[in-house]
Amino acid sequence: MDWMEKELAALTGEGLERTLTWHAPITDNPGYLLRENRMLLDLSSNDYLGLAGHSAVVEAMRQALFVEGAGSGASRLVTGNRRPYRVLEEQLAAWQQSEAALVFGSGYIANIGVIQALVSRDDVVFSDKLNHASIVDGIALSRAEHARYRHNDMEHLRSLLNRHRDKRRKLIVTDAVFSMDGDCAPLQELVALKREYGAMLMVDEAHSGGLYGPRGEGLCHKLGLSNEVDIHMGTFSKSFGVYGAYVCGSHILIQWLINRARPLIYSTALPPSVITGISQALALVQDEHWRRERLSAASRRFRSMLGEAGFEIGRGDSPIIPIIVGDNAKALRFSSALEEEGIATVAIRPPTVPSGTARIRFSLSAVHSDEDLNRAAAAIRRIAIELGVLRS
Incomplete structure (x- = not known):
């Protein structure tokens, strides 16, 4: 089965290898998760209405x-x-x-x-x-x-x-x-x-x-x-x-x-x-209509903040908000830098998305506070400028 090792090495070289990372919910602080004993703002899950731990x-x-x-x-x-x-x-x-x-x-x-x-x-x-x-x-x-x-x-x-x-x-x-x-x-x-x-x-x-x-x-x-x-x-x-x-x-x-x-x-x-x-x-x-209303308002606000920062985030009003990075390795660096800032995001790469469109995909929840999203938007803009994803 040596061919597997060679193929995996090729994936690693292209910035496409996947690994499993352990996470745990924080029941008394929804919208956050634990990764290697660090509390991170969760901007990657699909728990849109915050019901997973209800x-x-x-x-x-x-x-x-x-x-x-x-x-x-x-x-x-x-x-x-x-x-x-x-x-x-x-x-x-x-x-x-x-x-x-x-x-x-x-x-x-x-x-x-x-x-x-x-x-x-x-x-x-x-x-x-x-x-x-x-x-x-x-x-x-x-x-x-x-x-x-x-x-x-x-x-x-x-x-x-x-x-x-x-x-x-x-x-x-x-x-x-x-x-x-x-x-x-x-x-x-x-x-x-x-x-x-x-x-x-x-x-x-x-x-x-x-x-x-x-x-x-x-x-x-x-x-x-x-x-x-x-x-x-x-x-x-x-x-x-x-x-x-x-x-x-x-x-x-x-x-x-x-x-x-x-x-x-x-x-x-x-x-x-x-x-x-x-x-x-x-x-x-x-x-509980307030959950939809809260998520809709948060999505509009976060989209607006990223748009004002200079990102092209595409049309839509959903809580799924991608930033196209393009290069796989750069998308991984972006994700790692955000984690250092206490924000959990995942670099989405081919074959999940077309080649050349690697991205950071933000996914919001009704349980995210305005303070959470303000802090995240500021960190995203700063890191994007440092990596050359966004011009200052």
Whole structure:
């Protein structure tokens, strides 16, 4: 297995090797974490609403452990389909105003399972070039033709739809908010093209669920387009602070997925305690509007501070705010320098992002204070000037 050592050495030389770093939450100081016994401001996690350590979620999970046990014991189609699943899926369908809902083990599993279940060799999937890796892998595993359109380029998508208009099944799939750039998909235009070409439309709300809409339903609801989306997918690992994923849609869609989504059929069900925690988090997402309001205000403010400092941060209002560095090694130095200042960030490098676009990706939470963000913005500007990322 010497080839592995050589390949890893090459990755290290290119500034692309990954390593695991231990972290621990600070329960009495949300928005911070411990790394090697140092307290750092956490500007990297996806705990957008600050629910990962919420006492009500933790207590709901604790109580469920005593009633349901540690694990589910089997897949949902065998004996793993416990009562908390039914409760949660009914809550999800009501929240999304859909006919039915189905819980999956993770967002990655959901995207792979749904895409494989909907399309195969004789079909085509139209996918935004910046869609999440789970969507890309789901398309590859489905063996459908993969027609990638340039990021948010609706004219390019139209040309591809024209080229493949005679395919048996056509599926358009997009992130609602793109995880590495923080911008939003043009959902109104995607709905119009879906109608015109008779395609199915799947929207991944992983980074928008909980943040948009009157009760956190997501970007589709905020724009009044929820009834136009055929497959509505979201995760519980970001705004909900727990783990897992969901798909909402028609009764027939959910029944089809139960019969054809291989990751659902062949995976052990999530522990019932996790499902119970999600139910509690869903109630908080819907009821505690202040979390969305606080996060929205913090995102606008932080974007404004970085823009005034001279950074080009792109369009959008999401809590995902990237600074493009370009060079992998420089992005790593940027991240290390921020850690020295007490700020936890991660250098995002290829293949997660396109070559030459290594970046520092800031991710805000409702629990970050104005003082936290003021201090972070000042340190980011100073370090960027020192590294030549930003001119003084």
